[in-house]
Amino acid sequence: MRPFVPINLRDPVGAKIAAKIYDGILPHNIADFETKWLPELRKVYADDAKWDWAKKVRSTNKLLNFRAYAVECAGSTEGLMQLNLQHSSRLDGHQIAYIEYLHTAPWNRKELVNPPHLALVGISLIVQAIVSSKETGYGGRFALHSLPGATNWYRKKLDMVEFGSDDSAGGLIYFELTENKATELIDKFTG
Amino acid sequence: MKTKPTTLYLNDAEASVLEKLCERRGLSKNALLRQALRIYQLVDAKAQNGEKLFFEDKGKEKSELILV
Numbered sequence: 383m384r385p386f387v388p389i390n391l392r393d394p395v396g397a398k399i400a401a402k403i404y405d406g407i408l409p410h411n412i413a414d415f416e417t418k419w420l421p422e423l424r425k426v427y428a429d430d431a432k433w434d435w436a437k438k439v440r441s442t443n444k445l446l447n448f449r450a451y452a453v454e455c456a457g458s459t460e461g462l463m464q465l466n467l468q469h470s471s472r473l474d475g476h477q478i479a480y481i482e483y484l485h486t487a488p489w490n491r492k493e494l495v496n497p498p499h500l501a502l503v504g505i506s507l508i509v510q511a512i513v514s515s516k517e518t519g520y521g522g523r524f525a526l527h528s529l530p531g532a533t534n535w536y537r538k539k540l541d542m543v544e545f546g547s548d549d550s551a552g553g554l555i556y557f558e559l560t561e562n563k564a565t566e567l568i569d570k571f572t573g
Numbered sequence: 574m575k576t577k578p579t580t581l582y583l584n585d586a587e588a589s590v591l592e593k594l595c596e597r598r599g600l601s602k603n604a605l606l607r608q609a610l611r612i613y614q615l616v617d618a619k620a621q622n623g624e625k626l627f628f629e630d631k632g633k634e635k636s637e638l639i640l641v
Contacts, residue, residue, distance in 0.1 A: 385575075405574075445618060446615075447614070467608070467611060477600060517574050518604060518608075519603065519604020519605075520604070
């Protein structure tokens with residue numbers, strides 16, 4: 383059976399909606415992305431409308447270094463994330479996890495649909511990244527490069543350490559989450 | 574994530590290297606050995622795909638890592 387973690391999302395009136403984070407991205411998740419997400423993302427010229435999940439999954443499939451997760455609710459793919467477990471911290475050089483891609487369905491983004499159909503998809507994937515980092519022995523630490531539209535969320539909501547614009551990543555801003563912040567986030571979200 | 578216990582036998586030199594690497598990398602022995610397996614798998618997959626792995630020293634001289 384495909385491993386999963388049960389989570390609770392929120393509908394537009396704040397009611398709990400049961401969902402699952404699955405370990406692994408399967409063809410039906412990619413089909414949802416291509417047939418349901420992409421047309422909406424292309425309409426608004428979203429930063430991530432050019433991401434190719436089929437290629438990402440194919441190129442890293444079965445490699446232990448990469449973990450992939452899909453949020454599903456009522457048979458629909460609501461979020462996707464790919465994690466790289468081989469990354470060096472810019473704070474101290476220690477090994478940490480790195481979020482290669484974190485993607486929520488367009489109808490779950492406040493800037494596109496307000497109120498979003500389902501809230502907490504992004505933070506649920508962040509918590510999963512922390513859990514995977516802890517399981518790998520990295521204490522919950524992870525890093526990422528933020529797309530322009532999400533920088534304030536990582537800066538203010540997650541209080542990540544900001545390293546500024548990174549020329550090696552097309553000018554995207556690089557962030558890291560410390561172990562203390564990771565623990566705080568887990569406690570806040572699951573407590 | 575489910576894990577299975579595995580017994581590993583190391584000689585003194587290997588055990589010493591493992592301890593030093595753990596200290597330098599800030600990882601437990603378990604975490605470091607799992608990381609080593611991930612890296613080995615990645616390198617092996619690249620090699621199987623006909624790709625090459627090079628190290629470049631400070632003088633820009635390259636040496637190829639060959640898996641046997």
